[in-house]
Every structure is written in structure tokens, then in C-alpha cells.
Amino acid sequence: MLYYLFDxxxxxxxxxxxxxxxxISFRASMAFxxxxxxxxxxxxxxxxxxxxxxxxxxxxDLGLEGQVQKAGTPTMGGLIIIFATLIPVLxxxxxxxxxxxxxxxxxxxxxxxxxxxxxxxxFKKDKEGLKGKFKVLGQVGLGVIVGGMxxxxxxxTMKEKLPAAEIQMVTDSxxxxxxxxxxxxxxxxxxxxxxNELDYSVVTEWMGDTSKKWGWxxxxxxxxxxxxxxxxxxxxxxxIDGLAAGTSVIxxxxxGVFAWVSGNIIFxxxxxxxxxxxxxxxxxxxxxxxxxxxxxxxxxxxxxQVFMGDTGSLTIGAIIAVIAVATRKELLIPVLAGxxxxxxxxxxxxxxxxxxxxxxxxxxxxxxxxAPLHHHYQKSGYHESKIVARFIIIGLLLAVxxxxxxxxx
Numbered sequence: 001m002l003y004y005l006f007d008x009x010x011x012x013x014x015x016x017x018x019x020x021x022x023x024i025s026f027r028a029s030m031a032f033x034x035x036x037x038x039x040x041x042x043x044x045x046x047x048x049x050x051x052x053x054x055x056x057x058x059x060x061d062l063g064l065e066g067q068v069q070k071a072g073t074p075t076m077g078g079l080i081i082i083f084a085t086l087i088p089v090l091x092x093x094x095x096x097x098x099x100x101x102x103x104x105x106x107x108x109x110x111x112x113x114x115x116x117x118x119x120x121x122x123f124k125k126d127k128e129g130l131k132g133k134f135k136v137l138g139q140v141g142l143g144v145i146v147g148g149m150x151x152x153x154x155x156x157t158m159k160e161k162l163p164a165a166e167i168q169m170v171t172d173s174x175x176x177x178x179x180x181x182x183x184x185x186x187x188x189x190x191x192x193x194x195x196n197e198l199d200y201s202v203v204t205e206w207m208g209d210t211s212k213k214w215g216w217x218x219x220x221x222x223x224x225x226x227x228x229x230x231x232x233x234x235x236x237x238x239x240i241d242g243l244a245a246g247t248s249v250i251x252x253x254x255x256g257v258f259a260w261v262s263g264n265i266i267f268x269x270x271x272x273x274x275x276x277x278x279x280x281x282x283x284x285x286x287x288x289x290x291x292x293x294x295x296x297x298x299x300x301x302x303x304x305q306v307f308m309g310d311t312g313s314l315t316i317g318a319i320i321a322v323i324a325v326a327t328r329k330e331l332l333i334p335v336l337a338g339x340x341x342x343x344x345x346x347x348x349x350x351x352x353x354x355x356x357x358x359x360x361x362x363x364x365x366x367x368x369x370x371a372p373l374h375h376h377y378q379k380s381g382y383h384e385s386k387i388v389a390r391f392i393i394i395g396l397l398l399a400v401x402x403x404x405x406x407x408x409x
Contacts, residue, residue: 002091003027021092024260024280028287031088035288039084039295043077047299047306050074055122073304076118077296078312081245082111084292085285093284098155099326102146103285103319109145110231110318113138114311121309129310139231139318143224146322150223151216157182158328159265159275178269182277184212186219188328189274191335191405197274198331226330227321233340234317236347236372240384241304243374245297247339247395248316249290254336254399255320256286258327261406271406274328282323289319302385336402339395346373 003021010018020026051074085107093100117130150156159179190196200222201215238244261267263280296312299305308316320337324330334341350371358364369379377387 001095003094024263024283027092028283031092031284031288032291034088034091035084035291036295038087039080039292040298043080043084043295043299043306046080047074047077050076050306070304073307075122075307075309076115076311077300077306078111078114078118078308078310078315080299080306081289081292081296081308081312082107082315084295085289088288088291089285092288094281097278097281098149098153099279099282100285102149102326103282103322105145105149106142106318106322107315109142110138110315111311114309114314117310117314135314136228139228139314140224142318143227144220146227146325147216147220147223150326151186151219154184155278156184157277158185158187159183159277160185161269161272161275179265179275186212186215187274188331191332191402192408222330223325226325226333227318229344230321230324230333230337230340231314231317233337233344234320235310235313237340237343237374238308238313239372239374240378240388241302242297242300242385243388243391244308244313244316245293245300246388246392248320249293249297250392250395250399251320251337251340252286252290252293252323254402255323255327255329256283256290257403258329259283259286259323262327273406276326276328279327282326286323302388332402332405335398335405338398339391343372343374346376347371 006015006018006021009015010021054072055074055076086104089095089100089104095101095104113130113135117135120126121129159182161178162180186200187197188200190198200218201212203218204212204214207214234244234248237247259279259282261271261273262276263278263282265275267273268275293316296306296308300308317340321330321333324333324336329336346368349367353367354364368376370376374384374387374391378384
């Protein structure tokens with residue numbers, strides 16, 4: 001809203017300094033500061049409110065050190081992250097931007113699914129929460145909405161780099177025209193390869209001239225899979241104090257780099273990456289989201305004063321997935337969100353191996369002492385603060401590797 005207000009003041013009254021709101025860098029910085037202040041200052045009030053209403057975590061005794069002592073710790077803290085993100089975005093972002101609209105829908109949709117799950121756990125005293133099939137249905141629904149908006153909305157476009165011979169042609173201003181006209185395409189980035197663009201519509205080429213028209217048959221299921229996988233990965237990672245929030249900050253800020261580069265025609269040309277018009281506005285949302293995560297982490301580090309619950313973890317995973325898809329960097333998720341991936345994969349391995357050995361030997365065996373992976377290390381005697389610190393270090397390393405893929409092909 002402030003963007004439109006100062007744009008009006010600049011255009012009609014030539015207000016000194018109003019033009020600064022035209023810069024994404026300024027609005028992103030303000031969104032981060034404002035979000036962090038909201039989550040730290042008003043986050044404390046929300047924690048006190050949750051404690052007063054006895055909205056506490058019911059902990060199942062899994063034999064983990066210090067676990068029982070966490071019973072009664074306020075949960076649903078994901079509301080702090082959501083509110084600290086939405087308010088700055090509404091203030092500083094262009095809310096008519098298609099990418100901002102998609103991210104707002106994602107936040108509200110998955111936040112509602114997570115809130116319903118936590119509500120059932122806390123108020124209905126059902127430790128299982130929302131049935132798994134309904135969670136998956138919510139994730140699939142979001143994938144359909146996001147995939148449909150990205151595929152069918154005319155404002156979601158990209159510009160392809162012109163061949164070297166055509167780049168010699170210049171515009172009237174004398175500036176080389178490096179990119180062609182805006183086009184609709186469902187291309188994505190293949191990491192570590194020189195010619196690193198993959199067109200999903202290649203799968204429907206057998207349809208002839210209508211192949212691009214029916215590309216949604218491939219694109220939307222891919223979006224559904226990514227949203228579901230990353231959302232569940234974040235949910236599984238939220239098992240010890242500060243782990244999900246700490247690793248998510250790194251992932252989100254890295255995606256912010258990709259959004260900045262992809263939405264800036266100069267950087268996109270220099271780094272030879274896909275130029276996605278209007279996508280730079282996502283940096284404002286990402287900054288607000290990062291500020292909310294950092295502010296929440298203030299209270300979520302060991303010993304946690306509040307847990308994010310599924311309200312936070314499902315929302316975080318969904319937002320990360322949608323930003324990755326929107327910036328056409330979804331194939332980098334196994335590297336960038338490697339912590340989520342390995343946490344998810346450890347559960348799949350554990351369950352799969354247990355069922356296999358039970359069928360073969362009559363007795364189920366385990367690969368890890370407990371899954372997800374962070375619980376394996378807890379069972380091995382590592383303090384949870386040490387586990388979180390080391391996972392964050394690994395997350396930083398993975399983020400650097402991901403950024404390096406911009407030039408390493």
C-alpha cells in the first residue's frame with residue numbers, strides 16, 4: 001500500500017524522497033526490518049497470549065533427553081511468522097504483482113491447513129491432528145492453484161536470450177537488445193549444465209502444434225509433487241528447537257538471490273540465467289518472510305519458548321517450494337533444501353527397510369536409531385543445540401553450492 005501511496009505523491013506532488021519506494025532494494029530492506037521487529041516485539045505478546053490460553057504442545061514420550069520437559073510449551077507459533085510476513089508485504093510490495101498474489105495465497109492456504117492441524121491437536125486433544133489424507137489433499141489443492149496460476153496467467157512470462165548474431169542489433173537508445181520478447185513457456189533451469197534450460201512441454205511434443213497448450217498436464221503435477229514434498233520435508237525437520245526456522249532462513253535468502261537475479265535484466269544477462277519479468281518483486285516478500293523467521297528464531301532457539309507447530313512448518317515448506325518453482329529453480333531443491341530432503345528421505349528409508357525386513361525375516365529392523373535423522377543423533381547422545389548448529393553449517397554449505405551453480409556449468 002505504501003508503494004502506491006508514495007507513487008501517487010511522487011507523480012502528483014513531486015514529493016522529495018518518494019521515489020525511493022520505486023526501488024525493490026529499499027522496499028525489501030524495509031520489509032525485513034519491519035517484519036523482524038514485528039516478530040520479536042509482538043511475538044513475545046503472542047507467546048504470552050498462547051501461554052495464558054494454555055495452548056501448549058502435548059509431547060509423546062519417545063525416550064529423548066529433555067523431551068518431557070517441553071510439554072506445555074506454547075505452540076502455533078507459526079502465526080508469528082505468518083503475521084510478521086503478511087503485514088510488511090501488504091505495506092511495501094506491489095500487491096497486484098502476480099508472484100506476490102501467488103505467495104499470499106500460498107501463505108494463507110497452507111497456514112490454514114497447519115492451523116487446523118494444530119487446533120485439533122490442542123483443543124480436541126487428538127495427538128494425531130488433522131488426518132494425513134486431508135493434509136495431502138490440502139497440499140495437492142495448493143499445487144493445483146499455484147500450478148494453474150503460473151501456467152495460465154498471462155503475466156507469468158520469460159524472455160529468452162537472443163542468438164549472438166541478433167544481439168548486434170541495438171535499440172533506438174543504443175543499448176544492445178539481449179533478450180527477445182516476453183513469451184509463455186514452462187521452462188526450468190537444469191543445474192550444472194551449460195545449455196541449462198529444460199522445457200517441460202517436450203513431453204507433449206507428440207501432440208504437435210497444441211503441445212504447449214497442453215503443457216499444464218505435465219507442469220501442474222510437477223508443482224503438486226514439489227509443494228507436497230517440500231512442505232512435508234519442512235514439517236519433518238521441525239523436531240528440535242530452532243532447526244526448521246534456522247535452516248529455512250538460509251534456504252529462503254538463497255532463493256532471494258535467485259529471485260533478484262532472475263528479475264533483473266542486467267544480472268540475468270551477466271550471469272546468463274533465465275530472465276523472468278516482474279519476478280524481482282518476490283524479493284520484497286522473501287525479505288519479509290526472512291525477517292519473520294529470524295524474529296521467530298529469537299524465541300525458538302534452545303530452550304524454545306514457543307514451537308511453530310504445523311501452522312509454521314507446513315507454511316514454510318510450501319512457500320519455499322512456490323518460490324523455487326516461480327524462479328524456475330525447482331530442480332535445485334534437492335541441493336538447496338538438502339536438510340529437508342535428507343530428513344524426509346531418512347523417514348522413507350526407515351519405514352521401507354523396517355517393512356522389508358519384517359516381511360523377509362519376520363522381525364522389523366531399523367537403519368537409524370530413530371527417524372527423522374535429527375532424532376537419530378539425539379539418540380546417539382548429541383545435544384540438540386549441537387545438532388542444530390551443525391545442520392545449519394551444512395545448510396550454509398549447500399546454499400553456497402547452489403549459488404555457485406549460477407556460473408558453474
